[in-house]
Amino acid sequence: MSTARALRWLLVGLAMPGVVHAGRPLTTDDATILEPKACQLEAWVDRSRVATDFWAAPACNFGGNFEWQLGASRTHMDGQGALSQAYVQGKTVFVSVDDNPWGVGLTVGVQRFPLRETESGWNNLYAIVPVSFQLGAPDRLLHLNAGWFRNSAEKRDLTLWGIAFEAPLAGIPLTVVGEVFGENASRPFYRVGGKWTQIAKNLDVDLTYVARSGGTKSEKFVSVGLYYKLENASP
Known part of the structure; x- marks a missing residue:
């Protein structure tokens, strides 16, 4: 792969929000x-x-008040495919919004970008504090995020934030x-769309549009996904 093509792949991978x-x-x-x-x-x-x-x-709670998650993405472009991002994270909640009018938790993880020529290993740390509120009903929710991300390639720390509703x-x-x-170092992304719940037992599907104001073609995309839950999965 040429240097120019490798750089293009990296920029596309980084444009996809995934921290x-x-x-x-x-x-x-x-x-x-x-x-x-x-x-x-x-x-x-x-x-x-x-x-x-x-x-x-995939994610699992093997017991107690802690959830582990592993994620990875494969990017296809110009007729080729490559692993572009991966992460491992752990998450806990101090107060769950499932059982209370509000909730707060902590997510800590590490991310890698395999397409980087340097700093491509597991050395991009992040931490997020999510706060959620019920808006008059248990399933009508507002989520607020504040966090930190270490960009190892640029040797700098970034402030993460997010505001969402369901x-x-x-x-x-x-x-x-x-x-x-x-x-804090770039223009934000926005997402709008919906999810269809209980298509089958414990199965949801979703369709959303994501973009960044004034963004490039790679920063405007349609996202289609599914969520499946398996109860009593571990011994």
Whole structure:
């Protein structure tokens, strides 16, 4: 692969927002975790006019008040595919919004960008504090994020933030979602769309549009995903 093509691949990979990882379809994190001995799978495709990103992110709570998640993406562009991002993170909640009018948690993880010529290893640390509020009903939610990300390639620290909402529509299994998220050194992304809940037992699907104001073609894309939960998955 030529240097110019490698750089193009890296820029496309970095354009896809992937530092904060929450429940589909939101990027902004929430103050909930899986119950003990439960697992889930989140998988989605981000399609822009330049590239297609395929993500898979399984997670499990093996017991107690802690959830582990592993995620990776493969980018396809110019007829070729390559692993472009990967992360491992752990998450806990001090107060869960599932059981209270508000909740707060902590997510800590590490990310890598394999397409970088340097600093391509597991050396991009991040930490997120998600705060969630019920807006008059347990399933109508507002999420706020504040966090930190260490960009190892640029040798600098970034401030992460996000604001998101979820609002189910009456009478149909559809939840409208929206968010704005980003970091202090660049313009934010926004997302709008919806998720169809309980398509089958413990299965949700979603469709959203993501863009950055004034962004490039690779920073405007459609995202299609699914969420599947497996209860009592671990011994």
